[in-house]
Amino acid sequence: MSVEAIATVAAQQPVLPDGxxxxxxxxxxxxxxxxxxxxxxxxxxxxSQNATMKLASAxxxxxxxxxxxGMEQTRLSFELMLAVRNKTLDAYQELMRMxx
Amino acid sequence: xxxxxILDISAAGMDVQQARLEAAAANLANAQTTGQAGAVxxxxxxxxHSILGKHNGVASSDSLSAExxxxxxxxxxxxxxxxxxxxxxxxxxxxxxxxxxxxxxxDPISSMLDLISISRSYEANLRAFDVTRTLMQRTxxxxxxx
Numbered sequence: 001m002s003v004e005a006i007a008t009v010a011a012q013q014p015v016l017p018d019g020x021x022x023x024x025x026x027x028x029x030x031x032x033x034x035x036x037x038x039x040x041x042x043x044x045x046x047x048s049q050n051a052t053m054k055l056a057s058a059x060x061x062x063x064x065x066x067x068x069x070g071m072e073q074t075r076l077s078f079e080l081m082l083a084v085r086n087k088t089l090d091a092y093q094e095l096m097r098m099x100x
Numbered sequence: 101x102x103x104x105x106i107l108d109i110s111a112a113g114m115d116v117q118q119a120r121l122e123a124a125a126a127n128l129a130n131a132q133t134t135g136q137a138g139a140v141x142x143x144x145x146x147x148x149h150s151i152l153g154k155h156n157g158v159a160s161s162d163s164l165s166a167e168x169x170x171x172x173x174x175x176x177x178x179x180x181x182x183x184x185x186x187x188x189x190x191x192x193x194x195x196x197x198x199x200x201x202x203x204x205x206x207d208p209i210s211s212m213l214d215l216i217s218i219s220r221s222y223e224a225n226l227r228a229f230d231v232t233r234t235l236m237q238r239t240x241x242x243x244x245x246x
Contacts (some may be wrong), residue, residue: 031165063114066111075102076237080240083240
């Protein structure tokens with residue numbers, strides 16, 4: 001099928017809303033910063049796993065309460081990550097459900 | 101440290117109570133030892149001081165953060181200067197010329213009172229920790245009940 005009739009239109013710039021000159025890069029923190037946070041959370045998880053192992057094998061440099069407090073801190077950090085993730089996902093799904 | 105600074109304060113309190121418990125346990129464990137050649141076990145006590153946080157100064161109300169609050173720390177252990185008990189036991193190998201054996205001046209009643217005080221103080225720190233943790237948890241759950 002010949003599209004020569006509309007070829008001149010297609011060659012033009014994309015249609016943009018008023019006041020917009022082009023598509024710009026999104027500003028603000030990228031996902032890399034989120035991933036960095038996840039990595040430090042993972043390190044925290046591994047640390048408390050190590051501390052638990054050391055405590056269980058009686059070579060703990062730290063006392064029982066320090067180990068438990070460290071585990072609780074890790075758990076709270078994880079739940080914070082989970083809360084942020086759930087909120088982000090909720091927002092995304094809300095946008096996807098939007099009628100256009 | 102941010103949001104976990106307050107948990108460190110409770111941890112410092114538990115550290116102190118643990119050190120006190122170790123000293124009390126050592127005193128009770130060594131209560132029945134006998135002294136050889138005048139050297140007898142001296143009951144131990146733990147010296148605890150309150151040290152200021154990183155910001156070094158009394159926390160003003162507008163910059164009140166967990167890092168700047170003073171927290172307890174064990175400065176060291178000291179031997180209590182109490183006279184030894186003299187027990188008449190002439191057949192004992194450590195008995196002196198008059199038949200007396202020297203034993204540490206550990207007072208069982210005050211040791212037991214110490215144990216109660218240590219236990220309650222440790223529990224108080226645990227409770228503070230628990231309340232902090234519960235509130236953090238409840239904050240994270242905020243907005244999840246739609």
